[in-house]
Amino acid sequence: MAFLALQLLIKRAFLAVPILLCVSALVFLILRLLPADPIAMSVPPGATQADYDMLRISFGLDRSLPEQYLIWLGKLLHGDFGGSIFFRRPVMELISKALPATLELVSFGFMLGVVIGIAGGLGMFMLRGRWGEQVLDGSTTVMMAIPEFLWAILLILFLGVLVPVFPFIGRLAPDLTLPPAATGFLLVDAALSLRFDLLMSVLAHMALPALALAIGIAPLLMRVLRSSLLETIHEDYVTQARLRGTSETRIVIRHAFPNAALPTLSLIGVQGGFMFGGTVLVEMIFAYPGLGNLMIDAVRNHDLPVIQAVALIYCILVLGINAVVDVIYLAVNPRLRLKGRAA
Amino acid sequence: MTDFNRRQMMTLGAGAAALAGLGVPLDVLAQASAKGQLTIGFPADLPTWDPNARTLAAVQSLYKLVFDQPLAQNEDASPKPSLVTKYAFTDPKTLELDLRTDVLFHDGSAMTSEDFKYSFFERQQQPVPQGGRKLDTSFIWRKVTAIETPTPSKAIMKFSEPMPSAVAWLYFLASFVVPKAHLEKVGVEEFTKKPIGTGPYQFVEYQQGARLVLVANEKYWGGAPKIKNVTIEFIRDPTARVAAFESKRVDVAIDVPIREAQRLGTQTGVTASIYPITDIVLLQISKNGGFADDKARLAAHHAIDKAAISKALFGGFAPTISVPAALGSPGYPTGYEFKFDTAKATALLKELGFGPDKPLKIKLASTNGVFPNDFDTARAIVQMWKRVGIEAELEAIETSVYQERLRAGTLPEATLFSWGNAAADPEFYGGYLLDPKSIFSAFKSDELAPKIQPLLIETDEAKRLSGYKEFHQFAAERGFTIPLFQTVKTVVHTNQVVIAKHVNGHILPQTYSFKS
Numbered sequence: 001m002a003f004l005a006l007q008l009l010i011k012r013a014f015l016a017v018p019i020l021l022c023v024s025a026l027v028f029l030i031l032r033l034l035p036a037d038p039i040a041m042s043v044p045p046g047a048t049q050a051d052y053d054m055l056r057i058s059f060g061l062d063r064s065l066p067e068q069y070l071i072w073l074g075k076l077l078h079g080d081f082g083g084s085i086f087f088r089r090p091v092m093e094l095i096s097k098a099l100p101a102t103l104e105l106v107s108f109g110f111m112l113g114v115v116i117g118i119a120g121g122l123g124m125f126m127l128r129g130r131w132g133e134q135v136l137d138g139s140t141t142v143m144m145a146i147p148e149f150l151w152a153i154l155l156i157l158f159l160g161v162l163v164p165v166f167p168f169i170g171r172l173a174p175d176l177t178l179p180p181a182a183t184g185f186l187l188v189d190a191a192l193s194l195r196f197d198l199l200m201s202v203l204a205h206m207a208l209p210a211l212a213l214a215i216g217i218a219p220l221l222m223r224v225l226r227s228s229l230l231e232t233i234h235e236d237y238v239t240q241a242r243l244r245g246t247s248e249t250r251i252v253i254r255h256a257f258p259n260a261a262l263p264t265l266s267l268i269g270v271q272g273g274f275m276f277g278g279t280v281l282v283e284m285i286f287a288y289p290g291l292g293n294l295m296i297d298a299v300r301n302h303d304l305p306v307i308q309a310v311a312l313i314y315c316i317l318v319l320g321i322n323a324v325v326d327v328i329y330l331a332v333n334p335r336l337r338l339k340g341r342a343a
Numbered sequence: 344m345t346d347f348n349r350r351q352m353m354t355l356g357a358g359a360a361a362l363a364g365l366g367v368p369l370d371v372l373a374q375a376s377a378k379g380q381l382t383i384g385f386p387a388d389l390p391t392w393d394p395n396a397r398t399l400a401a402v403q404s405l406y407k408l409v410f411d412q413p414l415a416q417n418e419d420a421s422p423k424p425s426l427v428t429k430y431a432f433t434d435p436k437t438l439e440l441d442l443r444t445d446v447l448f449h450d451g452s453a454m455t456s457e458d459f460k461y462s463f464f465e466r467q468q469q470p471v472p473q474g475g476r477k478l479d480t481s482f483i484w485r486k487v488t489a490i491e492t493p494t495p496s497k498a499i500m501k502f503s504e505p506m507p508s509a510v511a512w513l514y515f516l517a518s519f520v521v522p523k524a525h526l527e528k529v530g531v532e533e534f535t536k537k538p539i540g541t542g543p544y545q546f547v548e549y550q551q552g553a554r555l556v557l558v559a560n561e562k563y564w565g566g567a568p569k570i571k572n573v574t575i576e577f578i579r580d581p582t583a584r585v586a587a588f589e590s591k592r593v594d595v596a597i598d599v600p601i602r603e604a605q606r607l608g609t610q611t612g613v614t615a616s617i618y619p620i621t622d623i624v625l626l627q628i629s630k631n632g633g634f635a636d637d638k639a640r641l642a643a644h645h646a647i648d649k650a651a652i653s654k655a656l657f658g659g660f661a662p663t664i665s666v667p668a669a670l671g672s673p674g675y676p677t678g679y680e681f682k683f684d685t686a687k688a689t690a691l692l693k694e695l696g697f698g699p700d701k702p703l704k705i706k707l708a709s710t711n712g713v714f715p716n717d718f719d720t721a722r723a724i725v726q727m728w729k730r731v732g733i734e735a736e737l738e739a740i741e742t743s744v745y746q747e748r749l750r751a752g753t754l755p756e757a758t759l760f761s762w763g764n765a766a767a768d769p770e771f772y773g774g775y776l777l778d779p780k781s782i783f784s785a786f787k788s789d790e791l792a793p794k795i796q797p798l799l800i801e802t803d804e805a806k807r808l809s810g811y812k813e814f815h816q817f818a819a820e821r822g823f824t825i826p827l828f829q830t831v832k833t834v835v836h837t838n839q840v841v842i843a844k845h846v847n848g849h850i851l852p853q854t855y856s857f858k859s
Contacts, residue, residue, distance in 0.1 A: 040746030040782075044398040044479035045516065045775060047782060051482055052750070058476070087390040088397060088476050089535075097551050153582055161590045169587055170553040174382060174574045177548055177556075287578040289552030296579070297388075302743035 005327045012323040020315060024076075027311045028069050031304050038085050038302040059085065072308070082305040086297065091309045094294060099313065100184030101171060102283070102290035106275050106317075108206045109213030113275070114268060116214055117221025121264070124222055125229040126252060140219035149281035152212040156285070159208060166207045169287045173201045209286040216278050217271035224267050228260035235259070262333055269325030273318035380572040381840065381852055384584040384593035388552050388577040392535035395466060398479045398516035400622075400763040404850040405575065408557055409449075410519035410540030413440065413459065414510070420621055420672070420767040420847045422514055426454065426541065430513075435505040435802040442496045446564045448522045449539040449546070455495035461523035463500070464490040479517050505800040507807055511768035543568045543853035552577060569856040588835055595836040597850055600715065601658045604833040612838050617660045619829040620848035621669040621767040624661075624720070626707075626757040626825035627749075627776075627785035633705040634756040639733075640822025642691035643705075643757065645684045646731040652723050653828050656716040661828040666815035667762070667772050669829050669846075674769025674811035681819050681826075688731040702734035706755035708748075711739040714761040714830070721759045754785050761830060765847035769811030774799060777818050786823045 039055045081091035127133040160168040179193035190198035283292030298306035387401040394406040415425035429441040446454040467481040486506045491499040544557035555575040561567045578584045588596040608615025649663035665681035668674040697703040709721035725735045748754045764771040778795045779787040801807040843854040
């Protein structure tokens with residue numbers, strides 16, 4: 001199994017190279033074809049046309065598009081994303097500060113979404129034919145109909161203002177300070193520094209944005225899982241189990257669910273990728289200092305180096321999630337393992 | 344069927360509630376500010392902690408907390424002494440400045456004329472490091488050829504050519520004094536991690552995109568601020584800022600939508616301060632297409648009922664303006680009014696052969712969401728123009744697209760634009776917006792150049808200001824610009840906080856206090 005997983009990951013890594021090249025070239029090209037001027041956005045008062053031209057040269061924007069792309073790619077291979085036009089700081093520095101926040105938030109939101117999705121899917125199935133199923137079904141429609149950013153606002157209004165249960169600004173309570181040996185992952189930092197207050201504050205601050213993100217993926221998972229369960233429940237092995245007198249709950253959990261989970265697992269991979277896109281607005285609304293917030297600034301100011309870098313990071317993260325899901329799929333699907341061994 | 348009964352559902356529900364409760368003890372949720380602590384919901388974050396690097400108007404207030412400028416402004420935007428106590432042009436190219444002798448940086452070192460020289464001359468002359476960028480102050484202070492420092496409290500600025508706006512620049516964008524010795528010792532990178540200045544607050548903690556924590560500088564030369572602890576929460580979304588205020592997580596919320604400010608202002612214990620500032624909203628005009636003729640542009644100006652827009656979209660708080668300057672600012676011609684007159688607009692268009700039946704077709708571009716009610720303002724203008732016979736095709740654009748078109752000279756006939764000028768100096772209004780040589784001007788006319796160029800080097804202040812008043816009026820009467828109204832600032836705060844309204848739009852907690 002471990003060998004097959006490693007083989008799969010290596011294969012995915014090789015495939016990722018052309019994908020990343022294509023994405024980087026596409027993002028690079030589209031940004032430069034837009035009729036927008038990044039230099040003009042940051043030209044200070046007192047600058048002349050000559051200054052403006054000089055700035056264009058200093059950012060390499062006077063060169064041909066292929067030249068610009070190759071220079072950027074060359075630097076990228078040395079781990080240099082270039083300098084931000086807006087922030088006047090290395091892009092890598094900006095990303096290294098924002099990425100852990102987003103990863104932490106997405107991981108929490110992802111787990112929350114999967115838990116709600118699976119629990120809801122099982123609930124819908126087990127309550128089939130009853131009013132409870134109708135309620136859950138209706139709730140999935142509502143969840144899907146409302147976009148994430150609107151959920152974010154609704155959650156703030158209901159759970160932040162009306163019933164002030166959760167904080168909704170930033171990552172940490174204002175009276176708490178960051179631990180000195182910071183990895184950027186506040187949960188990790190809090191755990192390493194044995195700061196329980198910090199840990200709780202970080203979790204509380206993540207609750208609403210993570211829930212807003214989770215609502216984006218949970219309803220689909222619920223519906224797909226219920227459909228899969230409805231198909232699986234008529235399989236012969238389920239009938240056999242019933243004849244053996246196994247309880248309905250045990251049948252669902254032990255026999256039907258593992259088999260019905262595979263399509264849901266595929267969907268989790270896809271939805272996990274989408275979740276990163278959702279962070280852009282959700283982070284802005286919750287003043288959460290992650291990649292999404294950084295992207296908003298970059299787009300507003302047409303900060304090409306930052307937009308390119310963040311887009312590429314998003315792409316790498318999505319590819320990473322897909323690879324992990326593939327490995328999990330391999331682990332839970334014996335047919336794939338057999339096929340792999342045969343190959 | 345299933346044995347998943349109500350009891351199990353209840354158990355699951357209780358478990359979920361317990362899990363949710365586990366992560367959120369009440370003390371963790373208590374974000375509301377403690378006594379003696381002021382928390383402000385602010386709409387923008389700093390790009391960098393190097394105060395000389397960027398001229399970003401939205402965050403100048405934040406720099407002013409930690410750093411000082413040579414001159415400061417009163418609440419009415421007029422200049423007042425700060426680090427500089429006295430200034431005078433001894434000749435058109437020499438500005439002499441007397442500095443305070445009792446100013447300390449946050450590390451305890453004394454601020455001297457050497458720090459001034461470093462901040463306004465030496466830093467700009469330094470070679471740009473590989474991959475680095477020139478400081479914005481390099482462009483602003485490009486005419487400075489030397490700064491002499493005969494004593495620690497005297498600095499003499501020498502210019503390559505007259506720079507009458509130098510005094511205004513001493514309290515405008517990015518003109519902050521930084522500690523020479525400290526910066527040279529630690530380097531820019533370390534400095535921006537823990538900046539020190541001479542300002543009223545000392546830097547405690549900064550989380551990019553999230554929060555800035557400050558503590559009062561008890562040794563501040565102007566007296567320690569009354570509010571000892573200030574936290575700035577960077578909350579970009581206006582709805583979230585309102586929610587943060589309503590849930591008492593911030594004591595002050597900046598730039599909330601006017602309607603929300605009015606609503607919150609009716610609540611007990613809340614004050615909504617809504618006031619006009621020196622930033623303006625105008626239509627940047629180009630000669631392109633249908634606006635080649637003066638009459639068409641003037642008709643377009645006469646057709647706009649600015650007061651109605653102000654009332655409908657800004658609660659009547661946005662004063663209408665007839666020239667591109669804030670009312671009462673030094674460059675505003677007293678008593679001058681460009682009248683809303685649809686009859687005149689119709690007559691002017693008729694002279695050109697246009698009317699409601701045969702409309703003049705033009706394009707109007709506007710940002711959407713960059714400043715409050717921008718696109719709604721543009722839509723209202725389209726409707727007003729329609730009545731007199733101007734059919735405007737409205738296009739939503741990004742600011743970067745506006746900049747690209749401005750640079751390329753391809754702006755449409757009119758573009759709705761917001762222009763910031765916290766200094767309120769006339770050069771930063773008409774001087775930048777209408778000088779054909781300026782990279783910010785949209786209307787490039789040979790008629791404007793001979794009128795504006797002498798003003799840019801006029802060192803007789805009275806002559807300079809009266810010249811700008813005439814120039815602004817001339818530009819409006821020829822339809823080279825269509826000024827609309829001043830921008831409105833909204834500050835919603837609890838009644839426990841006493842705020843000072845600065846018409847330059849700055850938010851300065853050092854001038855705030857708590858009610859005793």
